[in-house]
Amino acid sequence: MPNNNNGYPSNIRAWTTVSILMVAYVLSFIDRQILNLLVGPIRRDLAISDTEMSLLMGLSFALFYTVCGIPLGRLADSKSRRGLIAFGVLFWSAATAACGMVRLYWQFLLCRIGVGVGEAALSPAAYSLIADSFPLERRATAISVYSMGVYLGSGLAFLLGGLVIKFASAQGDVMLPVLGEVRPWQLIFLVLGAAGVLFTLLMLAVKEPARRGAGAGVVVPLSQVASYIRKNRRTVLCHNFGFAGLAFAGYGSAAWVPTFYIRTYGWDASHVGIVYGSIVAVFGCLGIVFGGRLADWMAKRGRTDANMRVGLYAAIGSVPFVLGFPLMESAFWASVLMAPTVFCLSMPFGVAPAAIQEIMPNSMRGQASAIYLFVITLLGLGIGPTAVALVTDYVFADDNALRYSLLIVTILAVSTSIILLSKGLKPYRESIEQLGAWSAAADQQAADDSAAALVPNRP
Numbered sequence: 001m002p003n004n005n006n007g008y009p010s011n012i013r014a015w016t017t018v019s020i021l022m023v024a025y026v027l028s029f030i031d032r033q034i035l036n037l038l039v040g041p042i043r044r045d046l047a048i049s050d051t052e053m054s055l056l057m058g059l060s061f062a063l064f065y066t067v068c069g070i071p072l073g074r075l076a077d078s079k080s081r082r083g084l085i086a087f088g089v090l091f092w093s094a095a096t097a098a099c100g101m102v103r104l105y106w107q108f109l110l111c112r113i114g115v116g117v118g119e120a121a122l123s124p125a126a127y128s129l130i131a132d133s134f135p136l137e138r139r140a141t142a143i144s145v146y147s148m149g150v151y152l153g154s155g156l157a158f159l160l161g162g163l164v165i166k167f168a169s170a171q172g173d174v175m176l177p178v179l180g181e182v183r184p185w186q187l188i189f190l191v192l193g194a195a196g197v198l199f200t201l202l203m204l205a206v207k208e209p210a211r212r213g214a215g216a217g218v219v220v221p222l223s224q225v226a227s228y229i230r231k232n233r234r235t236v237l238c239h240n241f242g243f244a245g246l247a248f249a250g251y252g253s254a255a256w257v258p259t260f261y262i263r264t265y266g267w268d269a270s271h272v273g274i275v276y277g278s279i280v281a282v283f284g285c286l287g288i289v290f291g292g293r294l295a296d297w298m299a300k301r302g303r304t305d306a307n308m309r310v311g312l313y314a315a316i317g318s319v320p321f322v323l324g325f326p327l328m329e330s331a332f333w334a335s336v337l338m339a340p341t342v343f344c345l346s347m348p349f350g351v352a353p354a355a356i357q358e359i360m361p362n363s364m365r366g367q368a369s370a371i372y373l374f375v376i377t378l379l380g381l382g383i384g385p386t387a388v389a390l391v392t393d394y395v396f397a398d399d400n401a402l403r404y405s406l407l408i409v410t411i412l413a414v415s416t417s418i419i420l421l422s423k424g425l426k427p428y429r430e431s432i433e434q435l436g437a438w439s440a441a442a443d444q445q446a447a448d449d450s451a452a453a454l455v456p457n458r459p
Contacts, residue, residue, distance in 0.1 A: 008207050014133040017209075018146050021126045025149025027196050028119045031096045032381075033157040034192070037257050038185045040262070040269060045183060046105045054389040057255050060109045062382030065116035066374040073370025074222075077305060077363055081188025084378070086203040088121025089196055098187040101179060123353070123373055124366040130210040131365060137300060139357060140307060144292025144350025149286025152347055154254060155277045160188060161258075162273020168239035202229025205412035211362055221265065221373050225364050226436070229371070234409040235295070235431040236368075240375040243311055243352040245417030247380025248387070249322060249410040255385035258339070260402050263333035267375040268329060275335060284338045284346040287314075289369065291347030295354065301448040307355035308428045312421040315414055318344035322410040326403040353375075359431040361438065384409070 035057050043053055102108045113299030133143045173181050229236055261272045291310050298306035325337035360368040390416035
């Protein structure tokens with residue numbers, strides 16, 4: 001049935017788009033996070049330290065993901081978003097498969113850079129597609145469903161990683177045609193790369209919705225984008241860096257929690273994969289959808305700052321849990337506290353991109369989304385895992401002190417988020433009002449231009 005919302009796509013078409021984009025996000029996060037459970041075998045085979053491993057997990061990927069995201073976000077504002085995503089999936093899938101053929105550390109770094117470049121094409125274009133497929137009062141929920149891919153993908157990565165390690169202990173190395181002997185951890189990268197290539201066929205089912213909203217279909221110069229963001233700089237800074245603090249806590253802990261279980265409680269990696277992967281998949285998805293539904297519910301009741309406010313509530317709610325889980329003496333109680341930790345830290349990551357769509361003209365959404373992704377990915381994924389590793393390696397100089405590194409890094413990051421998000425509520429409301437004024441001025445300019453074009457030229 002039609003949505004009956006000013007010509008938006010039908011419910012079936014809109015949710016089909018979200019579902020396919022979510023599958024792409026799932027694949028991207030499996031490719032991104034699978035390393036977190038394979039620390040042991042990769043460190044052994046490449047003879048590297050925790051800090052070197054953290055560069056594979058985060059910075060090598062995140063640096064190029066963020067740098068390439070801004071020009072790709074600009075393309076998403078003016079070119080085929082479906083085509084851009086399909087190209088990105090092919091590129092990162094090829095790079096993932098290449099990770100399965102590396103023999104040296106520097107080769108692995110280059111392949112992870114390739115994964116980052118390809119994945120940079122996905123989210124700016126996906127946010128724009130979803131924003132043009134749903135009216136404002138349903139947009140946070142729709143983007144939250146897409147963003148479930150973060151937690152489904154991460155959970156599946158841990159589950160798959162656990163199965164791979166179980167398989168490795170039983171089977172050992174594998175002989176493949178052409179490639180010869182490969183380690184079990186290499187095999188999973190080859191399989192994931194092939195799955196991504198096959199997925200691109202699904203993108204044929206995505207139909208480009210009409211661009212709508214302020215500035216729809218207009219290619220604006222970079223100077224105008226910069227000027228608009230500069231006028232809203234308090235909102236953008238508090239939003240981007242506030243949510244980046246939560247990403248820092250989330251990515252930093254997710255990268256090392258499997259190793260935390262192994263070193264602190266003596267679990268084997270396959271058991272960690274099943275338990276932690278299930279917690280991430282279930283409570284991450286519940287948290288992110290709850291955050292989106294809560295924001296839409298608050299928005300319908302007049303809270304114009306609902307998206308920012310949900311981020312603040314999530315940060316406050318996470319404090320007792322990020323303080324508690326690393327200090328538990330038993331793995332059972334650490335897992336009990338891990339569930340609400342994942343729930344709270346996942347809540348903001350549907351509403352955060354929805355907030356960007358709400359304060360930016362259509363012609364600037366992809367670029368603003370890319371800047372947001374630049375900040376949260378560079379700080380969260382790029383520096384978060386390395387920060388935990390540096391504290392472990394250089395502050396405590398003890399692998400078994402990982403629990404204290406997790407505690408210190410996550411609580412500092414969450415506390416920073418609480419300060420920034422609370423300070424950003426008023427500027428955010430002002431930015432929504434400014435967008436209304438900008439839209440009215442743009443509509444008036446368009447009307448004046450049309451009227452001028454109808455006036456005949458006089459000699």
